[in-house]
Amino acid sequence: MLxxxxxxxxxxxxxxxxxxEKETTPCRGIVERIGEDFSVLKHETAGKDRIRKEVxxxxxxxxxxxxxxxxxxxxxxxxxxxxxxxxxGHRVVHGGEEFNESVxxxxxxxxxxxxxxxxxxxxxxxxxxxxxGCMKIFxxxxxxxVFDTAFHxxxxxxxxxxxxxxxxxxxxxxxKYGFHGTSHRYVxxxxxxxxxxxxxxxxxxxxxxxxxxxIAAVAGGKSVDTSMGFTPLEGLLMGTRSGDIDPxxxxxxxxxEGLSVEEMNDLLNKKSGLLGVSGVSNxxxxxxxxxxxxxxxxxxxxxxxxxxxxxxxxxxAAVLGKVDAVVFTAGIGENMPQLKDSLERQLRPLLGSxxxxxxIGTNEELLIAKDTYGIVxxx
Ligand code: ADP
Numbered sequence: 001m002l003x004x005x006x007x008x009x010x011x012x013x014x015x016x017x018x019x020x021e022k023e024t025t026p027c028r029g030i031v032e033r034i035g036e037d038f039s040v041l042k043h044e045t046a047g048k049d050r051i052r053k054e055v056x057x058x059x060x061x062x063x064x065x066x067x068x069x070x071x072x073x074x075x076x077x078x079x080x081x082x083x084x085x086x087x088x089g090h091r092v093v094h095g096g097e098e099f100n101e102s103v104x105x106x107x108x109x110x111x112x113x114x115x116x117x118x119x120x121x122x123x124x125x126x127x128x129x130x131x132x133g134c135m136k137i138f139x140x141x142x143x144x145x146v147f148d149t150a151f152h153x154x155x156x157x158x159x160x161x162x163x164x165x166x167x168x169x170x171x172x173x174x175x176k177y178g179f180h181g182t183s184h185r186y187v188x189x190x191x192x193x194x195x196x197x198x199x200x201x202x203x204x205x206x207x208x209x210x211x212x213x214x215i216a217a218v219a220g221g222k223s224v225d226t227s228m229g230f231t232p233l234e235g236l237l238m239g240t241r242s243g244d245i246d247p248x249x250x251x252x253x254x255x256x257e258g259l260s261v262e263e264m265n266d267l268l269n270k271k272s273g274l275l276g277v278s279g280v281s282n283x284x285x286x287x288x289x290x291x292x293x294x295x296x297x298x299x300x301x302x303x304x305x306x307x308x309x310x311x312x313x314x315x316x317a318a319v320l321g322k323v324d325a326v327v328f329t330a331g332i333g334e335n336m337p338q339l340k341d342s343l344e345r346q347l348r349p350l351l352g353s354x355x356x357x358x359x360i361g362t363n364e365e366l367l368i369a370k371d372t373y374g375i376v377x378x379x
Contacts, residue, residue: 001019001020001021001086001087001373001376001377002017002018002019002020002079002084002085002086003017003020003085003086003088003089003369003372003373003376004016004017004018004071004085004087004088004089004134004138005017005018005089005090005091005365005368005369005372006064006067006088006089006090006130006131007090007091007364007365007368008060008063008090008091008126008127008129008130009123010122010123010126011032011033011034011035011036012030012031012032012033012034013030013031013034013063013064013067013130014028014029014365015028015029015030015067016028016029016365016369017071017078017085018365018366018369018373020369020370020373024046025046026045026046026078027043027044027045027046027071027078028044028365029041029042029043029044029051029067029070030042031055031057031063031066031067033057034057034058034059034060034062034063035057035058035059038054038055038056039054039055039056039057039063040052040053040054040055041054041055041057041066041070043070045076045078048076051076059129060126060129060130060133061129061130061132061133061136062133063130063133064130064133064134064136064137065133068082068137068138082137082138082141083141085141086141086142086376087141087142087143087144087372087373087375088134088138088141088142088143088372089102089144089146089368089369089371089372090105090127090130090131090134090143090144090145090146090368091127091146091148091182091364092113092123092127092145092147092148093120093123093124093127093147093148093149093179094113094116094117094119094120094123094124094147094148094149094177095112095113095116095147095148095150096116096119096149096173096177097153097173098112098116099112099145099149099150099153100150100153100154101150101371102144102145102146102150102368102372102374102375103144103145103375104142104143104144104375104379105135105142105143105144105145109145110128110131110132113127113128113131113145114128119177119230119231120231127145131143131145142372142375142376142379144368144372144375144376146182146367146368146372147181148179148180148181148182149177149178149179149181150181151178151181151182151185151216151223152176152177152178152179152181152184152216152223152226153223154222154223154224155176155178155223155224155225156224159176159225160175160176160177161175161176162176162229162230175230176226176228176229176230176234177228177229177230178214178216178223178226178228178229179212179214179226179228179232180208180212180214180226180228181223182367182368183208183330183362183364184206184208184214184216184218184226185221185223185367186362186364186366186367187204187206187208187327187329187360187362188202188204188206188216188218188221188327189221190327190360191204191206191324191325191327191356191358191360192204192221194358194360195324195325195356197324199220199221200220200221202218202220202324202325203218203219203220203320203321203322203325204217204218204323204324204326204327205217205218205313205316205317205320205323205325205326205327206218206327207309207313207326207327207328207329207333208329208330208333208362209236209309209328209329209330209331209332209333209336209339210330210331210332210333211238211239211240211282211331212228212232212238212239212241213227213235213236213238213239213243213330213332214226214227214228214232214235214236215227215236215312215316216316217316217319217320219320224319224320225316225319227243227312233268233269235308235312236305236308236309236312237273237274237277237301237304237305237308238274239273239274239275239282239283239284240269240270240271240272240273240274240275240276240282241268241270241272241273242268242272242273242276243273243308244308250264250268253267273301274287274301274302274305277297277300277301277304278290278295278298278300278301279297280295280297280298280301284331284332284336287301287302306339306342306343309339309343310343310346310347313326313343313347314347314350317347317350317351323351323355324354324355324356325355325356325357325358326343326344326347326351326355326356326357327358327360328340328357328358328359328360329359329360329361329362330362333359334359334360334361334362337359340357340359341357344357
């Protein structure tokens with residue numbers, strides 16, 4: 001059964017076609033620079049040359065049309081008709097408190113995704129556009145939403161509530177939600193599989209280190225705590241995000257530097273993290289090169305990055321009591337065994353000899369495809 005997975009970011013739309021039963025991916029690609037003067041389609045079909053071409057793509061609905069065209073292209077498309085797609089799975093960043101699992105999309109779900117745009121203004125609106133585009137183009141095909149927040153809905157109240165007046169939780173939904181849920185879920189399930197242990201009995205700490213970074217404590221397949229919060233800004237040091245910071249720094253800087261709300265938001269989300277501390281780059285590969293060249297600020301950025309991860313793993317060890325596995329994933333986590341080894345050396349005395357340190361490649365798209373398949377099959 002063919003399932004199409006769509007992942008709309010603020011200026012891109014990634015897609016991947018899965019044959020879930022055969023566990024193959026006939027093709028995948030991305031439409032980039034959506035809304036800019038010229039956009040780019042990159043498309044890969046198993047066993048064929050890659051395609052890269054400029055396209056006109058003012059919005060995400062148009063991106064879906066472009067994706068449909070390349071999938072059904074007479075020359076090289078893998079589909080002869082869109083009806084061969086039996087389900088479309090969408091990554092949706094924010095599902096608020098309404099969704100603790102993936103759901104088939106109907107009007108009520110669309111309304112909720114729209115409502116939570118207030119909490120994820122950069123992420124939910126493009127997803128909505130993508131969903132609307134697919135509902136038109138893949139008419140009648142079940143559409144499924146897979147939320148980044150859903151996996152963390154199992155956190156208990158003392159974990160997700162902030163120490164601010166309770167009324168703001170009720171009024172605005174201000175609480176920890178957590179993100180990257182699909183990745184944390186995928187790698188914790190994979191860890192159980194690899195270790196030959198029932199998921200229900202496994203305590204894992206999953207460390208997702210990409211451009212955005214987050215860490216989760218997972219007990220018996222359920223998230224009990226995670227480092228990202230009300231927004232993805234909280235927690236670890238990231239490519240361009242500050243992660244944890246004394247909130248008083250925010251008001252201080254706004255006053256002293258005369259920064260607007262938007263400028264401050266930009267500073268913390270886009271100009272901080274590895275980039276802000278090093279002054280070099282948000283990209284870990286550049287940071288590593290700069291360190292090799294003797295750049296002290298790059299070294300400091302790296303040291304903060306690693307220290308925070310250690311601190312979070314230590315605190316999640318306290319939360320879980322016993323840790324069976326610490327799992328590293330995503331761009332940095334998967335490509336830097338030296339980081340895993342260093343943390344393993346430092347944490348071994350705390351965690352004990354039983355804890356396995358693993359690197360597992362994440363595959364959020366595959367999990368989205370599987371969830372979609374599960375829902376479609378049951379309809
Ligand atoms: P995204 O969050 O955008 O999906 P990725 O998971 O692709 O990001 O991770 C991007 C990060 O992974 C970047 O900081 C990049 O430098 C880092 N990365 C990729 N390959 C390597 C590598 N070989 N060594 C160190 N870092 C790497």
